[in-house]
Amino acid sequence: MLTEVNLVLSAENFSASNLTESLPPSEPKLSRAETLERAFEVAIGFLKDLCQTQEQFTLSLMAEQSQFCRFNRAKVRQTGQVLDASLTLTWILGSRSSYCEFPLSGDWDYDRTLMLDCVTNLRADLKHIPDNPYLVKPEGDRCSHAVHRGQLLAPDQVIYQVLSQVTDLDFVGIYSAGWSVRAYADSVGQFHWFMSEAFSLDYSLFNTAGQAVKGIYAGAIWNQDAYQQNLARSVDQLKRLDRKAQRLDRGKYRTYLAPAAVAELIPMMSWGGVSEADLQQGGSWLLGMRQDDRRLSEKLSLIENFGRGTVPRFNDLGEVAPESLTILNRGRLENTLISSRSAKEYGLVSNGAAQDEALRAPEILPGTIAADSILAELDTGIYVSNLHYLGWSDRPQGRITGMTRYACFWVENGELVAPIEHLRFDDSLYSFWGENLIGLTDTQECIPNVESYDRRSIDTRWTPGMLIEDFTYTL
Amino acid sequence: MFSKLLTVLETLPFSAEWVGLRAVRENRHIRTLRDQRLARHGSVLSQGVMVEVLCQGQVGYGAVHSLSPHRIVEAAIVAYRQAIAAADWTLSPTEMSSRPTLVGEYQSPVEQPFSSLTSADVIEVLHRVGGALKVSDRIVQTIAEITLADVESWFVSSNGSQIHQSFNRVMTNYEATAQAGSAVQTRSDNGWKARSYQGGLEFLVSEDLWERAQRIGEQAVELLDAPDCPTDCRSLVLAPDQMLMQIHESVGHPLELDRILGDERNYAGGSFVKPEDFGQLTYGSEQMNITFDPGLHHEFASYAFDDTGVPATKEHLIQNGKLLRGLGSLESQARMKVPGVASARASSWNRPPIDRMANLNLEPGDTSFEDLIAGVERGIYMETNRSWSIDDQRHKFQFSCEYGRLIEDGQLTQVVKNPNYRGTTPEFWGNLVSVGDRQSWQMFGTPSCGKGEPNQLITVGHASPVALFSEIEVFGGDA
Numbered sequence: 001m002l003t004e005v006n007l008v009l010s011a012e013n014f015s016a017s018n019l020t021e022s023l024p025p026s027e028p029k030l031s032r033a034e035t036l037e038r039a040f041e042v043a044i045g046f047l048k049d050l051c052q053t054q055e056q057f058t059l060s061l062m063a064e065q066s067q068f069c070r071f072n073r074a075k076v077r078q079t080g081q082v083l084d085a086s087l088t089l090t091w092i093l094g095s096r097s098s099y100c101e102f103p104l105s106g107d108w109d110y111d112r113t114l115m116l117d118c119v120t121n122l123r124a125d126l127k128h129i130p131d132n133p134y135l136v137k138p139e140g141d142r143c144s145h146a147v148h149r150g151q152l153l154a155p156d157q158v159i160y161q162v163l164s165q166v167t168d169l170d171f172v173g174i175y176s177a178g179w180s181v182r183a184y185a186d187s188v189g190q191f192h193w194f195m196s197e198a199f200s201l202d203y204s205l206f207n208t209a210g211q212a213v214k215g216i217y218a219g220a221i222w223n224q225d226a227y228q229q230n231l232a233r234s235v236d237q238l239k240r241l242d243r244k245a246q247r248l249d250r251g252k253y254r255t256y257l258a259p260a261a262v263a264e265l266i267p268m269m270s271w272g273g274v275s276e277a278d279l280q281q282g283g284s285w286l287l288g289m290r291q292d293d294r295r296l297s298e299k300l301s302l303i304e305n306f307g308r309g310t311v312p313r314f315n316d317l318g319e320v321a322p323e324s325l326t327i328l329n330r331g332r333l334e335n336t337l338i339s340s341r342s343a344k345e346y347g348l349v350s351n352g353a354a355q356d357e358a359l360r361a362p363e364i365l366p367g368t369i370a371a372d373s374i375l376a377e378l379d380t381g382i383y384v385s386n387l388h389y390l391g392w393s394d395r396p397q398g399r400i401t402g403m404t405r406y407a408c409f410w411v412e413n414g415e416l417v418a419p420i421e422h423l424r425f426d427d428s429l430y431s432f433w434g435e436n437l438i439g440l441t442d443t444q445e446c447i448p449n450v451e452s453y454d455r456r457s458i459d460t461r462w463t464p465g466m467l468i469e470d471f472t473y474t475l
Numbered sequence: 476m477f478s479k480l481l482t483v484l485e486t487l488p489f490s491a492e493w494v495g496l497r498a499v500r501e502n503r504h505i506r507t508l509r510d511q512r513l514a515r516h517g518s519v520l521s522q523g524v525m526v527e528v529l530c531q532g533q534v535g536y537g538a539v540h541s542l543s544p545h546r547i548v549e550a551a552i553v554a555y556r557q558a559i560a561a562a563d564w565t566l567s568p569t570e571m572s573s574r575p576t577l578v579g580e581y582q583s584p585v586e587q588p589f590s591s592l593t594s595a596d597v598i599e600v601l602h603r604v605g606g607a608l609k610v611s612d613r614i615v616q617t618i619a620e621i622t623l624a625d626v627e628s629w630f631v632s633s634n635g636s637q638i639h640q641s642f643n644r645v646m647t648n649y650e651a652t653a654q655a656g657s658a659v660q661t662r663s664d665n666g667w668k669a670r671s672y673q674g675g676l677e678f679l680v681s682e683d684l685w686e687r688a689q690r691i692g693e694q695a696v697e698l699l700d701a702p703d704c705p706t707d708c709r710s711l712v713l714a715p716d717q718m719l720m721q722i723h724e725s726v727g728h729p730l731e732l733d734r735i736l737g738d739e740r741n742y743a744g745g746s747f748v749k750p751e752d753f754g755q756l757t758y759g760s761e762q763m764n765i766t767f768d769p770g771l772h773h774e775f776a777s778y779a780f781d782d783t784g785v786p787a788t789k790e791h792l793i794q795n796g797k798l799l800r801g802l803g804s805l806e807s808q809a810r811m812k813v814p815g816v817a818s819a820r821a822s823s824w825n826r827p828p829i830d831r832m833a834n835l836n837l838e839p840g841d842t843s844f845e846d847l848i849a850g851v852e853r854g855i856y857m858e859t860n861r862s863w864s865i866d867d868q869r870h871k872f873q874f875s876c877e878y879g880r881l882i883e884d885g886q887l888t889q890v891v892k893n894p895n896y897r898g899t900t901p902e903f904w905g906n907l908v909s910v911g912d913r914q915s916w917q918m919f920g921t922p923s924c925g926k927g928e929p930n931q932l933i934t935v936g937h938a939s940p941v942a943l944f945s946e947i948e949v950f951g952g953d954a
Binding site for chain 2: 066068069070072073075076077078079080081082083084085086090097098099100101102103105107110114118121125128129130132133134155156158159160163172173174176202203204206210212214281282283287288291292388389390391392393394395396397399401402403405422424426451452453454456474475
């Protein structure tokens with residue numbers, strides 16, 4: 001059975017001579033997610049055999065095969081592929097646990113050696129560490145299996161398909177594509193597998209004055225016509241930046257935050273926000289809502305929505321989150337994210353949150369302002385397409401600072417007048433998501449998270465735009 | 476490892492202008508105690524190989540999470556195909572001169588090896604730190620954590636390079652959070668993991684550890700009852716642990732050549748610095764001397780060679796306020812025709828090298844801390860970064876610090892909470908009035924400088940004395 005994992009070129013059968021005549025197919029066998037799933041199953045079986053009566057384990061897998069093409073001035077800056085798969089094995093004895101993260105290569109001899117070393121080291125660790133009264137042990141019988149296939153560009157076609165459309169533009173950005181896997185298993189038999197194939201083309205178009213528009217074309221099925229339409233919209237927007245940028249004085253301005261700008265604010269809800277542990281330990285800006293009964297605008301509602309199926313519902317403890325969970329209900333804090341560990345520590349009930357208690361499927365519900373009349377609704381003020389580099393300037397007070405970025409315009413009487421020189425804002429969520437929130441647009445946009453620290457993100461954020469009175473700009 | 480990589484090089488089933496193999500093995504051990512209870516205990520092994528292939532002037536890469544020869548060959552074939560596919564679309568042909576032939580090695584200086592303490596010993600130290608942090612019932616959370624990392628890299632190339640580098644990294648973080656109602660203040664040990672060094676466990680238990688931990692707790696409580704930082708323009712004295720962030724964001728990033736060349740415009744941004752500014756631009760006052768120093772003992776991002784195998788040497792980037800050179804690889808230097816440094820770095824085996832910072836320092840002057848404060852009639856002293864934000868041209872910035880003290884008639888007086896300041900880069904550094912002496916100089920670092928597409932987090936080191944700036948806009952929590 002074990003040799004079935006070894007579907008790739010093995011160390012034994014490899015020799016240079018069998019490759020010199022012709023190169024192997026453009027997609028090496030090691031790139032197959034199916035091979036990885038088989039290797040994961042073999043690893044689970046091996047660990048179950050090792051696991052003694054008093055011991056338990058959980059096993060998480062994060063893996064990807066990624067094609068990255070980085071562009072500048074409509075040319076290729078860097079191009080390559082990355083294959084990575086990493087197991088996190090948590091070994092449990094009584095009330096003690098320790099974890100070890102290591103690669104899963106699909107070569108059984110190689111992987112078995114790493115796993116044996118890890119288990120040996122973890123058992124040694126557990127003799128010397130203190131008990132954890134809040135340790136969460138695996139329990140239940142939940143299993144899931146989801147595979148979302150896509151139609152991606154062949155690696156040797158990416159550059160032509162992307163760049164042949166933009167040769168006359170100052171086009172810069174990155175194409176990222178491939179499969180991603182998130183999986184979980186444990187010693188009591190729970191098993192979850194989530195695989196998705198997706199691409200994102202995250203790009204900017206610049207004009208000669210240095211003004212730029214941002215575009216993202218993302219999905220599971222590459223469609224050249226859809227890409228060209230996406231580009232055409234960005235080109236059209238770029239033309240509006242031709243006018244000389246207007247310098248605005250610092251002060252308070254009526255402001256429209258487009259969905260991509262609002263999407264930049266959503267992570268602040270996970271950074272000292274909706275985590276129950278953060279609230280209990282003084283690290284959340286929502287403390288004012290819990291302790292002092294502060295409220296946000298009743299126009300604002302935020303939910304975790306796994307119903308769209310783009311991210312796994314299971315967490316790093318093998319628990320399955322409810323399909324939908326309301327966090328902010330018409331401006332009131334209705335739920336926080338409670339992991340099983342926090343539930344144990346604070347005497348609460350877990351709601352399927354991951355151990356970091358961060359949002360995984362955030363969605364701000366739409367409002368009533370017609371999106372296609374937003375300029376008229378803004379009337380006179382600033383249209384902000386994107387925000388950049390957000391940070392807390394005073395977290396307990398919910399105050400955030402950051403910059404406007406990309407195509408941002410001064411609007412007068414419902415007409416775009418000119419792009420603006422970028423401004424720094426510094427304002428409190430209690431204000432601009434509170435009494436100064438005029439309303440939200442009636443349609444949501446899906447803004448994919450295109451970050452790739454450690455691995456490609458598979459998250460998305462759904463949000464409408466927001467119209468705000470007296471948004472504070474400070475520099 | 477060298478022999479394995481060299482064997483792979485000899486057996487590759489294609490011919491190319493140049494091939495480089497960079498194998499990396501990293502072992503990290505993480506121990507975190509919250510409120511003196513073990514919250515995290517684990518280790519991470521990351522290992523793999525980055526293969527870069529130069530064909531027809533274009534580099535392609537393939538990276539794989541294995542050290543097995545047949546996997547490396549597969550990655551090499553991927554890299555070769557990537558280079559061929561992109562050759563007609565190359566931004567700027569890569570010359571062989573950007574991949575010199577070097578043989579050498581580097582080893583972090585270690586006085587007390589990681590193996591000198593057991594995991595139980597380390598946990599015991601962290602437990603005691605937690606106890607020292609909790610100076611009162613108003614402390615609602617303490618954090619004591621350490622990450623120990625052993626990183627080895629082996630670089631071989633088809634033109635004869637063989638470089639082995641071995642890094643031992645220690646990162647500690649201690650925090651105390653005080654709360655009274657909805658008022659919350661956190662004080663830390665010079666900032667989140669600012670105490671990041673190359674070395675051994677000598678950086679865990681030092682002579683001043685217990686005094687430091689107690690002071691962190693006491694100051695967190697003290698801040699709860701302190702008045703807010705005033706809102707006005709005044710002299711600003713920054714401690715070295717805030718200069719860390721000031722140097723990093725407003726000097727380091729704007730001087731990265733790939734930002735100036737536009738490679739980074741879609742993610743981290745560009746730079747207000749233009750190619751023609753090198754050798755011409757007055758970046759700051761004459762007190763400003765910034766060096767790239769990869770050889771400083773124990774500084775976090777020291778190394779002998781960058782990740783393209785170029786030997787690293789100390790260089791002045793800014794001397795007496797004048798901009799001399801940038802942070803960029805031989806490749807970027809050739810593209811831009813300006814001098815750079817050996818700073819093509821990758822976060823690990825799974826990312827290609829790009830232009831980065833490493834150790835970037837403000838050189839000390841000759842004014843003692845006491846004399847520097849004595850010369851300020853109306854000012855504020857700020858310690859320890861709390862948050863940061865700067866625009867995509869590295870021009871307009873705003874920083875928050877943890878701890879402030881007013882300076883009145885040459886004396887440090889009232890403690891203030893929520894000290895913030897903002898400014899624009901050239902004006903700010905132009906207002907650098909005085910730089911502290913060697914005694915006021917301290918070395919810090921961070922493991923998480925983010926940049927690049929695909930994204931990368933990398934280690935950097937920053938050392939600085941205290942520094943005095945005039946006429947800076949400062950403000951508190953309600954401004």
